[in-house]
Amino acid sequence: MINxxxxxxxxxxxxxxxxxxIGLLLYFRKKKWLSWKPFGIGVLIFVLFSQxxxxxxxxxxxxxxxxxLKWTDSVALFVLYAxxxxxxxxxxxxxxxFRWMLKKHRDYKDGLSFGLGHGGIEAILIGVLGAVNAIVLASLIQSGAFDKMIAPTLPKEQAELIKEHILHTSFMMYVLGGLERLFAISFHIAMSLLVLLGVRERKFRYVIYAILLHALVDTAPALYQARVVTNVWLIEAVIFLFAVAAFLFTRRMKETFEGGGEG
Structure with missing residues (x-):
């Protein structure tokens, strides 16, 4: 029985x-911060470049x-690559x-919308679909259909691993999975504004900053994936701090964009 x-x-x-x-989309629309084309391009860019x-x-x-990595067991190289x-x-x-597809969309709301599209589709593809997949598997395991129909088609170890994951992942781990999507949206919005600022100011170094910041925030999850760090609460705490910093950066960028420069 599944708890x-x-x-x-x-x-x-x-x-x-x-x-x-969805709530952020409605809020942005109410605040007149929503720009549909950058939102759609944000979705497209995430799917194409990330997925x-x-x-x-x-x-x-x-x-x-x-x-x-396939060619080395070095944890450092794995984390660096990832x-x-x-x-x-x-x-x-x-x-x-921003540079070639949104030439006429260089305002603050365009950066917000792009980031929301980018982070929003990530939340759906990872958070929503992941949860739906888990619910379906849980239902199959609960009914016995998994052992009868699914397990025989998989290697024994893989089938056991799937059952172990579904049966023993705690309530809070799923909640953290949802909250992490919220943290990621905050970060994606901030990075979208940073890259857009680089495009507006014609300073590619801002893109480099965004790459390095993105790599930095992903270091903790990569260490967890490599099993160097096993405390998931520590990982989520680090991601939360980055999300807060990203939120504060996003608020500050409003003045920068409306002032027409770096500020």
């Missing part, structure tokens, strides 16, 4: 990951275990979006 609290955690992750982006191009490179570079890959693909993608 009711675990199911509640899955649903909580789904609700946070789905309704926070297609970056993942294609991961297939070549990362071992199927997901904890090391963090820089995310930073380069996503921030260069943002730069391309």
């Amino acid at each position: 009711t609290a675990i199911i509640a955690g899955m649903v909580t992750q789904l609700v946070i990951s789905l309704f926070v982006p 297609v191009l970056e993942k294609a490179l991961h297939v070549v570079m990362i071992d199927p275990s997901g904890t090391s 963090t820089l890959a995310a930073g380069i693909f996503e921030e260069v993608g943002r730069y391309i979006g």
Whole structure:
């Protein structure tokens, strides 16, 4: 039997990951901060650069275990690769979006909208779909259909690993999964504004700053993935601090953009 609290955690992750982006979208629209084209380009850039191009490179570079590179067991090189890959693909993608696809969208609201599109679709693809997948698997395990229909089609170890994950992931882990999507949206909005500022000011160094900051924020999750750090609360605390800093940066950027310069 699957603990009711675990199911509640899955649903909580789904609700946070789905309704926070929707709520922000409605709030931005009410505040007249929503610009639909940058929002859509933000979605497109995330899907293309993160989910297609970056993942294609991961297939070549990362071992199927997901904890090391194919050609070396070096944790340092794995973390360096994982963090820089995310930073380069996503921030260069943002730069391309603003530089060539949004030539007439260089205002504060355009940066906000791009970041919301970028972070919002990430929340849906990772948080919502991940929760839905977990709920479906939990239902199959609960009914016995998983053992009868799914497990025989998988390697024994993989089937056992899936069941172990579903049966023993705690309520709070799912809640943290949802909250992490919220933290990520805050960060994506801030980085979108930073890259947009670089485009406006014609200073590519801001894109470099965004790449390095993105790599820095991804260092903690990469260390967790490599099993160097095992305390998930510590990881989420680090991500939370970055999210707060990103939120404060976003507020400060309003004056910079409306003032027409760096401020």
